[in-house]
Amino acid sequence: MERRSFLRGAVIGTSAAAFGGTLMRGAAYAAPAQPGAGPYGALGAADANGIMLPAGFTSRIIARSGQAVPGTSYTWHNAPDGGACFADGTGWIYVSNSEISSTGGASAIRFNSSGTVTSAYRILSNTNRNCAGGATPWNTWLSCEEVDTGYVYETDPRGVNAAVRRPAMGRFNHEAAAADPVRQVIYLTEDKSDGCFYRFAPATWGDLSSGTLQVLKAGTATSGSFTWANVPDPDGSPKATRGQVSGAKKFNGGEGCHYADGKVWFTTKGDNRVWQINLTSNTYELAYDDSLVPGGAAPLTGVDNITGSSSGDLYIAEDGGNMEICLITPDDTVAPFLRITGQSGSEITGPAFSPDGTRLYFSSQRGTTGSSSGGITYEVTGPFRA
Numbered sequence: 001m002e003r004r005s006f007l008r009g010a011v012i013g014t015s016a017a018a019f020g021g022t023l024m025r026g027a028a029y030a031a032p033a034q035p036g037a038g039p040y041g042a043l044g045a046a047d048a049n050g051i052m053l054p055a056g057f058t059s060r061i062i063a064r065s066g067q068a069v070p071g072t073s074y075t076w077h078n079a080p081d082g083g084a085c086f087a088d089g090t091g092w093i094y095v096s097n098s099e100i101s102s103t104g105g106a107s108a109i110r111f112n113s114s115g116t117v118t119s120a121y122r123i124l125s126n127t128n129r130n131c132a133g134g135a136t137p138w139n140t141w142l143s144c145e146e147v148d149t150g151y152v153y154e155t156d157p158r159g160v161n162a163a164v165r166r167p168a169m170g171r172f173n174h175e176a177a178a179a180d181p182v183r184q185v186i187y188l189t190e191d192k193s194d195g196c197f198y199r200f201a202p203a204t205w206g207d208l209s210s211g212t213l214q215v216l217k218a219g220t221a222t223s224g225s226f227t228w229a230n231v232p233d234p235d236g237s238p239k240a241t242r243g244q245v246s247g248a249k250k251f252n253g254g255e256g257c258h259y260a261d262g263k264v265w266f267t268t269k270g271d272n273r274v275w276q277i278n279l280t281s282n283t284y285e286l287a288y289d290d291s292l293v294p295g296g297a298a299p300l301t302g303v304d305n306i307t308g309s310s311s312g313d314l315y316i317a318e319d320g321g322n323m324e325i326c327l328i329t330p331d332d333t334v335a336p337f338l339r340i341t342g343q344s345g346s347e348i349t350g351p352a353f354s355p356d357g358t359r360l361y362f363s364s365q366r367g368t369t370g371s372s373s374g375g376i377t378y379e380v381t382g383p384f385r386a
Helices: none
Strands: 058-064 080-088 091-098 106-111 117-124 130-135 141-145 152-155 174-180 185-190 197-204 207-217 227-230 254-260 263-268 273-278 283-289 303-308 314-318 324-328 333-340 348-353 359-364 376-381
Touching (some): 174 263, 254 314, 303 348
Parallel strands (some): 174 254, 254 303
Antiparallel strands (some): 130 141, 273 283
16 A cells, blocks of 8 residues: 555546456555554644644634635635645635535635635535535536535636536535546545445546446455446436446445545545555555554544645544544554544544645534534644655
8 A cells, every 4th residue: 555656746647547447366455554653743732723733833723604714705604524725826725615405515715825815705606515525637626415416516716617517427425526637537435324436437538517427346345356337327316326236335434535646545434444446456455444453542533534645645534533634654654643622523624735735724614613603714834744
């Protein structure tokens, strides 16, 4: 599960992989990550924002639900969830979903080159329980609805172009999306206890209006080989997409999803696992499983949103647990990176790095109140390793 060749940035590929996978025999699998010392050392005492951080790191509050984003007149949405950052000239934009029924949508905050907030605005309105999603190489945000017949919406982080619904990407309980520019597909997770792992191959890369939805087929083991199969009826009616293909592998509550360097990682909250899919060998394995940590001392529980850094570290946010963002290093060590105190009724969502990798954004979905109206969005700055 070596990740030291992690790509610093996504490079748009020119060749698409064939839909089917070749079964691999005798593949070697790495042991899932185990607890150890993190690269940044122990967490310090909670700061003024209630966040415990390693030495050298600082936090600030960017926005609060129901209040104007500081420096703007825009009211930040309730229940902030999945997010991503996009380059914007010399600055950047952080987008965030709103996991609210019927009126969810997504918003954005724009920063200048010094990190000062310059504007905030709505990029998607009146959609349903927008949970996670993913960025595309052509700089759009895919906002996913977490309902049984949910859609994927393609949005403009700059707020210029109108959001577009993408039904060809399937109607199911969508969670996260991750773009693979080499194979020219989008990977999709499904938040159901018997959910599947999908990929969408657009007819034309960069245009998500049409294409083929496929599901991963494999055995019941926690490692092995896999193939892809077409989903006959992507609109999920009258039969749900996860039940249409015999042999489709079931995953217990798909959550976050992240692609880099020929591999895709995704989390399953029902069994506290992080899965790794090797797209070169067409094999899968466990990158982390809390039940395989000796002595019941697992540092990472309630796995949820996931992102990666240029160093190859994976950052996984907890839904519950100790309200931590934990990291898994390229040498398969798992350790806490930060902890939010005094917010046990919440969950951490939307971790994403600024384009230069020096700032990490995330939210506490329900903040100190335990209510969707209490969401808080943060920025952490510090000596992240390159």
